[in-house]
Amino acid sequence: MTNPSAEFALQTPSEERLAEEARPQAVTPLTLIGFLMGRRSAILDVAASPHALALGGVLVLSAGFAREYDGEDLLHEPWHLLIPHGASLLTAFLLYMLVRLTGIGKTQQPPAFFRGFPMFLRLYWMTAPLAWLYAIPFERWMSPGDATLWNLRLLGIVSVWRVVVMIRVIGVVYGAGPLWRVIATVLLFGDAVMLIAIRFVPVPVLHLMGGVRMTESERLLQGTTLLLQIVGFPSLLILLIMTLAPTATSWTPIKFSQPSRVHGTTWLLAALSILIWRFILPVTQPEQQRRRVAEQLIMARDFPAAFMFMSKHDQTDFPPHWSPPPHVAQPNPAPPLNDLIEVLIEESTSEWVRAVFIEKFRNTTEQTLTPYGFVSDEWLSSTLRILDRLPLSEWLPDDEWRRAEALGFLRGLSSDSNRTLSESDKNCLKRIVEKLPPPEAVKSEVIGQD
Secondary structure, X not given: OOOOOOOOOOOOOOHHHHHHHOOOOOEOHHHHHHHHXXXXXXXXXXXXXXXXXXXXXXXXXXXXXXXXXXXXXXXXXXXXXXXXXXXXHHHHHHHHHHHHHHHOHHHOOHHHHHHOXXXXXXXXXXXXXXXXXXXXOXXXXXXXXXXXXXXXXXXXXXXXXXXXXXXXXXXXXXXXXXXXXXXXXHHHHHHHHHHHHHHHOOOOOOOOOOOXXXXXXXXXXXXXXXXXXXXXXXXXXXXXXXXXXXOOOOOOOOOOOOOOOEOHHHHHHHHHHHHOHHHHXXXXXXXXXXXXXXXXXXXXXXXXXXXXXXXXXXXXXXXOOOOOOOOOOXXXXXXXXXXXXXXXXXXXXOHHHHHHHHHHHHHHHHHHOOOOOOOOHHHHHHHHHHHHHOOHHHOOOOOHHHHHHHHHHHHHHOOOOOOOOOHHHHHHXXXXXXXXXXXXXXXXXXXXXX
């Protein structure tokens, strides 16, 4: 049976490495701090401790709480807490394969290859405390745009920090070199994961002409993802070439003379990182539970029940800056906004509920009421029915140029040969046009703003 303290075979180690390999100490809370700072001795202590794998699993669970305590209903959907475990298992194994295959793949047999993964996984999981930073509730202190900006900054800080730590870990544990090769290998992996994540995470659609007006948060997300894609794809090719470049020496996994243990205070710290949420969740989870109920009703198209439920509560009873579906700036928003608005007009709702959805509709009219918009006749028909029943103040664009464009589009719609209007739509359009301000008033407003 293989001794767990001798997970890898060491080939011709230097005297310096032998001395360090023989000195593993207990993993203490200071060891965790030293590990995140890239201290060589701390990395070796964690690598030499088989029990650090269980410790890392607990820390990853605490990171799941930090990510989701104010983002998901954990009482009814506790599986969100396990997403970090699944994602990290997959990404750790992929990075491990990349490291082993590029650095020492030709010299490793399959049994030794897979036996080495537990040590790599505990090193990978030991970066989990960095995710505790995600628990900072920017949304409760800042405007939506500022909160999004700081969340993106924090994501960038944590991502770069993790990359730097893993570069250091691979250099220490595998004696990997040259440094540029290690950096290229880790960056290649991080770049690929980032591009895949961008592909599957919904972000606002880029509208070039007559687009939906986005919030400040949506514009920040759109700009950030676009920038990352512009930089990420070319760098992927460059990093791949650097990673595949041959090196003079192979990367040799380390072997320890004896295993290290996890100190009791470290287990206590890990336990506290879980137990502390017992005092935080009662504050944040009621908001998430109400959010979940409202969103489920909306997605089930039970709009009257959704409006009634939301109207029973103040807006502050829901998560800060929460925007209920449909998310009109994202591709294929569901459910269709016009279907929801037609029901909203008939329902008696609280002022804030009506304002939230009318604002969404107001933003989309800037795309619908323009000759550059690409909307179906069915969607235009439902929009006309809504405009006929709403006061002008709730749908006319604020921007004077867009207002003039919308009014001109409506006045010329009846003679538009590209549109086929039913008699009912024509009657709606006639009543809408009769309520519109005269062209001279709009023109003077535009000139005054020029």
